[in-house]
Amino acid sequence: QVHLVESGGGLSKPGGSLRLSCTASGFTFGDYYMSWFRQAPGKGLEWLSYISTTSSFTNYADSVKGRFTISRDNAKNLLYLQMDGLRVEDTSIYYCARARVGGSGSYIYWGQGTLVTVSS
């Protein structure tokens, strides 16, 4: 049974940093691209970033490019999102997710989310 569990959310001041983690289980983690998404309060879903199986390729949404960094540790089944230069508008629930197959298409497994609040 596939499980994705995010952690590391919390309160940060503007300009601060947080590192989110996503612990994966129930599948061969190193065989799949992994992604981060977020959802601001009362808003829709927003893709943030994805990383290839061997970390050789990453892509970022314009809203976080240059501030957020995705990474993974296949030996530990862990996905990370380093968030620097946080802004008030980054306040959201952050989800990690795995594509159904390959590196694109639909996302069949999602974590329960972790809340990030950026406020002075």
Next chain:
Amino acid sequence: SYVLTQPPSVSVAPGQTASITCGGTNIEDTSVHWYQQRPGQAPVLVVYDDSDRPSGIPERFSGSNSGNTATLTISRVAAGDEADYYCQVWDSTSDHPVFGGGTRLTVL
């Protein structure tokens, strides 16, 4: 970036059929996926590749895609179907997923 347009809300009586649309330029040329998100919960994939259902999703959920509009159809709607629904495609130009703005389904 590719733009997907959904109606903000759809209402339907219990037992009836709900249709939620997702508009995009020549959307029929790409695969459309649909997610259900109940309040306080993570999204759940209910239809992928236009019309396929993941294991465990009832046959009441179906999808179609033609021209500039993809449609999620939910038959025999029940109170438990009340949720936000999002369509999603892969934008091959920017090489990342794109979501519609979401549709709130209300069961009257």
